[in-house]
Amino acid sequence: MSAKSPDNRSQEPSNKKGENYEESRQNAARQVIETYVEDLEKFKRTLSTAIDGRLGTIPGPLFNKRWAQLLKGSMKFNIIVANYDILEHPKLQEELSRLAFLVQHPALSLRSRINHDRRVAALEAPSTHEAEALFAPIPHPLQEKIVVEGFDHRYLKAERIVYPTLETLDKFASKWTSKTYLAPYSSFIGPSMTGKSRLLKELSRHICVVYICIRPENSPECPPQSQYAASVLLDSNCATLKTQYEHLLLAILHTVADYFSAQESGTREERLDQWIDYSFPKANQTGDPPFWADVRTKMNKISKSAPLTATEKAAQLSEALTRMHDSTSFIEQSNLRLLLGIDEASGLLQSAGSSSYSSFFSIFRSALRMIPSQSSKFFAVLADTNSRVSNFHHHPLHDPIQENGEEMPKDLHWHELQSPFRLLSYGAPLWRTYADVAKKRGLSDNDIVQGLTQHALEKLLCVNGKSVPAASLTDLQAFALLGTTIQPRLNGASEVSADLVASHAAQCISIDSKLVLRSEYLSQFTLSSAANQYLASDEARLIRCVQALTSLMRKGMIDKGDAGELVGRIILLRAMQETMRRTQLAADADTDSAELAMPFGHSVRLADFLQTLTGWGEKQLKSELRSIATKDKKKLLSEVQT
Incomplete structure (x- = not known):
């Protein structure tokens, strides 16, 4: 907001x-x-x-x-x-x-x-937005198909993500007043593949979400562009954009009201499932969902009406909101019934025309301000990887989409504990969703793990299937690799943080009142495994990362007081990589899933790790651990994993 x-x-x-x-x-x-x-x-x-x-x-x-x-x-x-x-x-x-x-x-x-x-x-390119889209990574064909199927996959751990988000949005909607806020909206900011689009769809199982995607028309990404809505929102040839946006809001409200008024009675779940089928894009479907054809019809009718005064416009909007209220009375949220979700929202930051100094968004926001503050039950959310949408508001919406794990069962064997398909249940929901869909498509467990690891590396480095040698690593790519392994913290470097969120899989943690963005790499096994494997395969890569880290520290972006701890983490990281290299088991398509491990993401014997770290043999290790009882020492060095 x-x-x-x-x-x-x-x-x-x-x-x-x-x-x-x-x-x-x-x-x-x-x-x-x-x-x-x-x-x-x-x-x-x-x-x-x-x-x-x-x-x-x-x-x-x-x-x-x-x-x-x-x-x-x-x-x-x-x-x-x-x-x-x-x-x-x-x-x-x-x-x-x-x-x-x-x-x-x-x-x-x-x-x-x-x-x-x-x-x-x-x-x-016709615009800056379309020019920048040329450099977005293009998904591998198989990955793209799996991601598309994942959009319709069962949502994982809704109680940890969806319900808190609904509660926050409901609270924001109740607080909307033009005396305090610029407009009734907030934003989801986070790297690609963290589930922003999927979250909007899942929210529509609880409230009515009108989903709009304004990514470039020819983008291979999923979901595709909402063609009609994008043509209205990004119409640089329209001289009366604010009026056009007002008409779009009216058309959306009336179409929602018409749909639910004509709908047969049923449970909330049944009615909203039908709404999703009517209004959300589907896999392998070309063109817009049926909802937008009905909005277009309403829009054409409204646009042909005589110009109205401000008072008449307010009355017209109030009538449309009332119709929406009445038709959605089966929705239980107290302050929010209709959420307008605009995906890839940074497209609105483009100039509204060659002769205009305003962006599409500044005009759209003025149209949103017309929503009355007295229990309108309407709110909007703008979703994007690009933190420039942080200029839309001064308040973080909610914690990053994380913590998609499960409580650890008791009496697990080490192999079960570090099973790739168990570890994929943690972090962003994408990883486990991808694995489940890939299994249905007949991929072997090893192919799934290798494919996900490669996909994660491409996300970290912002590349598409290209090998990146050590000498070519940019400072941001190097920081992304270290971010997922030793987790250095940036200090006030808002623009660098913004780039890391937009292009290198970092999470947006907060945006303060001065629009300073903080980012972090929260623990995600898939990203850590990918970074570890890449760094372990050539020590020149880790050396380049250390050089980049030193450069950022000299510029004041990393606290010099953290230097000692970071050096220690790098030493431990390298020792662990070397130990994993010696103990990693070879795997192929026939490898049993019980024997699989995440590449450079599995545990090792404590004794093997300590020998790599210190250079001592097992005999000297036992000697150095003389303060520990012989029985415990033997168990520690033969059984303990780290």
């Missing part, structure tokens, strides 16, 4: 190291700008000189004109290349795309290595 009052804001103490980070970030940004200016002038001088076999020179005014057209996207890259007379000079073309890409997408240009062709594709 977009709170203005201090009692609804997370409070955090002032932090000088956070200020140091901000200063270092500004210095880094200044250095990038200075380098860009120098490189651009050098490139400009190169084009103005008849060298490298080029026929003519490019005068300054022509260079400036074409450069501006390239940045605005009003002229294709290949035409600019021809105008600059560099058709036969691929290195100059690459420098041109690099400089333009740095201006248009500074975060992307610094965060990863992107080749010339991909830079050009981004420069020619």
